[in-house]
Amino acid sequence: MFSGFANAQGSMQTDFGEQMLNTVASQSIRRMFSQSDSVEVTIRCFPSSKLLQGSVDNVKMQGRGLVIKRQFQVEEMSFETDAISIDFGSVLGGKIKLKQPTQAIAQIVLSEEGINKAFNAELVKKRLDEVWLSEETGIDEPVSFEDISIALLPGNQVEIQAKVDVPGQDLQIPIALRAVLSVERRRRLLFAEATFLADRIPEAVRDLSAQMTSDFVALLNDMVDLDRFDLDGVALRINRVETQQQRLLFSGYAQIDRFPGA
Structure with missing residues (x-):
């Protein structure tokens, strides 16, 4: 008992x-x-x-x-x-x-939707403002990447569109790309095999947009680190x-x- x-x-x-x-x-x-x-x-x-x-x-x-x-x-x-x-x-x-x-x-x-909202988060916007582009663009002052939108596609593909604001020159250049998501060292998200979507961009700024898109991909690959x-x-x-x-x-x-x- x-x-x-x-x-x-x-x-x-x-x-x-x-x-x-x-x-x-x-x-x-x-x-x-x-x-x-x-x-x-x-x-x-x-x-x-x-x-x-x-x-x-x-x-x-x-x-x-x-x-x-x-x-x-x-x-x-x-x-x-x-x-x-x-x-x-x-x-x-x-x-x-x-x-x-x-x-x-x-x-x-x-x-x-949540990913797109993240591009407006303060921590992210700090990395997207006052960005120096490569010399190939011919732009010698910092720019800002704005109005970024991402679409998730099958096969780990994404399409991204944005605008590049060049202060002082009254320029806003559209950029567009498709990439494949991959993982580096288990902590970094990479936008690999990036392809410039030329047909989305006006012909007059296509060459400049292509170089800006390349710079943008490099920026993204350095940003998304867990x-x-x-x-x-x-x-x-x-x-x-x-x-x-x-x-x-x-x-x-x-x-x-x-x-x-x-």
């Missing part, structure tokens, strides 16, 4: 601990984002008594309608960790402290990128050094 009562009490404690861990983990992960429509976290620990020693089988997260750094929209993000070891005492204080870093399989989904968008304690790496209708899917992993706020 007393043994059964003791086992029941121990089960209640570990169940309570698992519920608390789920709550704390959800709150911690939400802190990574400026905004979120939903963040669901599931902690798996079997038997649950392992939790008292800080041993967790894995953590799963599914988030929708996320905003990173108040400017970058993510339609969906999910990850699932390996087994992790935590300081259970930190959970009682409302935090999760990892005893050692862990990795997680991750997937991120961006919408075409190290610039790391979350608090979480570094993302890409293994694969894929276009699906009006969505862009990234598959890779996350290196989790600490939970946010820990």
